[in-house]
Amino acid sequence: MVSDKGGRAGFVYLTRQSVYRALRRKGLTKTRAAEVSNAGRTRGQRSQMSRKAARTRQARGRKRH
Template sequence: MVSDRGGRWGFVYRSRQAAYRALRRKGASKEKAARISNGGRVFPQRSRMARKGWRTRRARGR
């Protein structure tokens, strides 16, 4: 299981640990995976991140 202990062991909310593991499988660093998964703790936060990603991709022509 991913740590939800905090401090030097890192911290990922228990409800977001599946997302953290998926990011790690895709090659994200522990720090980056934790930052992304913790950022989307509740649905409105995930929606906001998805919209931001869409705007970024559109602006870069992808």
């Protein structure tokens, strides 16, 4: 079980722990997996991040594959 205690034990939101575990299986460090899984706690926040990423890619002239 991933910790949701905080402090020295680390912290990952309870609703995002499945994402954390998936990222760990892919080989991310504990710290990086926690950062990614905690970012965008709600669906609205994740959606907002994805729209911003799309704008960034478009501004840099990248094509979607």
